[in-house]
Amino acid sequence: MPTLLHIDSSPLGEASVSRQLSAEFVANWKKANPNGKVVTRDLSTATLQPINGEWVGAAYSPEEARTPAQRAALATSDALIAELEAADEYVLGVPMHNFGIPSVLKLWIDLVARVGKTFSYAGGAPEGLLKGKKATFVVASGGVYDAASAAAAFNFVEPYLRAVFGFVGVTEVKFINAGGAAALNYGKVDRKTFLQPHVESIRAQFKAA
Numbered sequence: 001m002p003t004l005l006h007i008d009s010s011p012l013g014e015a016s017v018s019r020q021l022s023a024e025f026v027a028n029w030k031k032a033n034p035n036g037k038v039v040t041r042d043l044s045t046a047t048l049q050p051i052n053g054e055w056v057g058a059a060y061s062p063e064e065a066r067t068p069a070q071r072a073a074l075a076t077s078d079a080l081i082a083e084l085e086a087a088d089e090y091v092l093g094v095p096m097h098n099f100g101i102p103s104v105l106k107l108w109i110d111l112v113a114r115v116g117k118t119f120s121y122a123g124g125a126p127e128g129l130l131k132g133k134k135a136t137f138v139v140a141s142g143g144v145y146d147a148a149s150a151a152a153a154f155n156f157v158e159p160y161l162r163a164v165f166g167f168v169g170v171t172e173v174k175f176i177n178a179g180g181a182a183a184l185n186y187g188k189v190d191r192k193t194f195l196q197p198h199v200e201s202i203r204a205q206f207k208a209a
């Protein structure tokens with residue numbers, strides 16, 4: 001039974017572009033995988049704590065030597081990593097905030113990028129341990145950051161997500177970029193017209209599959 005892990009990080013609820021498009025991906029995935037399981041994690045309502053010294057000390061202590069307090073410090077990280085390990089595929093709805101990813105998503109990444117669990121230097125070179133997974137990122141931004149645009153150099157979302165997911169072993173990645181969402185806020189385009197090409201590109205992925 002294939003499993004999809006669906007992660008959203010926009011604080012904007014029903015007004016969110018990335019949430020609406022990640023939901024479109026999930027709906028298509030369910031149709032393509034009628035026996036599949038979808039696990040949903042909403043980071044905007046999660047109360048993840050930033051990692052601290054105790055967390056780092058625990059993560060770098062050998063598992064068998066960890067104290068009960070150290071094990072407790074890693075409990076949330078363990079649970080989030082277990083979700084990544086159990087899923088075959090991931091879809092993440094990502095709003096661009098200040099040219100990067102939202103802080104709640106960064107907190108989550110800090111908790112799941114963990115030595116000996118999702119990456120390893122044991123062989124001398126870094127090795128990602130999440131093998132055989134694929135990820136789709138649905139990114140919404142107010143501006144347009146296409147490769148050919150003058151603003152492309154300000155897009156720290158896609159290069160960062162490619163780097164950090166690649167680091168933990170997830171190299172099969174796709175991006176659906178819904179740039180120009182500011183036009184929605186200014187009433188220059190209606191929501192359906194704005195979303196339609198992105199909805200089509202999600203549907204096309206499933207037709208091609």
Ligand SMILES: Cc1cc2nc3c(=O)[nH]c(=O)nc-3n(C[C@H](O)[C@H](O)[C@H](O)COP(=O)(O)O)c2cc1C
Nearest residue numbers: 010016017018095096097098099140141142143181
């Ligand atoms: C706190 C905040 C910061 C933002 N920073 C940027 C930015 O740096 N560049 C940009 O193009 N849009 C920026 N935007 C606009 C959002 O990327 C845009 O509204 C997008 O639709 C957000 O995704 P969402 O609708 O899924 O929340 C920002 C919006 C918010 C709320």
